[in-house]
Amino acid sequence: MDLSPWMLNRAASNHQLRCPDAALSWLLADGVHHQPSCAANLLICLGAEWIWHDLGGTARALRDRGSSGSTLVVGAGRRHDAADPATLPGRIDCSADQRAQLTALGLRVDAELRPDDQDWDRYLGRCAAAVRSWAHDGDSCAGKRWQHAYDEWLAARDNDRGIMAWSVWVTTVL
Ligand SMILES: C[S@@+](CC[C@H](N)C(=O)[O-])C[C@H]1O[C@@H](n2cnc3c(N)ncnc32)[C@H](O)[C@@H]1O
Secondary structure, three states, X not given: OEOOHHHHHHHHHOHHHHOOOOOOOOOEOOOOXXXXXXXXXXXXXXXXXXXXXXXXXXXXXXXXXXXXXXXXXXXXXXXXXXXXXXXXXXXXXXXXXXXXXXXHOOEEEEEEEOOOHHXXXXXXXXXXXXXXXXXXXXXXXXXXXXXXXXXXXXXXXXXXXXXXXXXXXXXXXX
């Protein structure tokens, strides 16, 4: 599920390569109020935790769409290991804070995947390709809007390099 046709097309085009036996449906839709027709056994939110305001809100929303034993995966920004919290203007949760938050929500943490700075740069490269495709497909209004959003995002990334990093948490609903 995604609001972006480009993101959905890209994921769907990897289906045969990455998971040919999986029966998948692709939804171009808003995830905020979406309720699966039955409790899901796998729930994933990668890179969109602001939809439910933060890591805790997202983990809670996903948990409530699953049931005991469901696997829940959520990726979210966190404080970079190299950042000194005393030099930061505000509080940014570190890896240990995130782990504690998830545990307090009744989730067992099975793994923490820690993409490095180069992984993040590669990801932004893919976002740049998405923006180019909007412009290329002739929707100049959307193209300009996404180019502007991307430029802002890139500037924030450059500003926060060394402060923000990323973790993907793989958990089980207890
Ligand atoms: C940082 S990208 C992550 C995309 C993809 N999950 C991945 O990991 O490569 C965030 C995605 O959230 C989508 N998004 C934002 N708000 C959404 C919403 N309310 N419902 C569904 N998708 C949303 C955007 O279109 C965008 O593709």
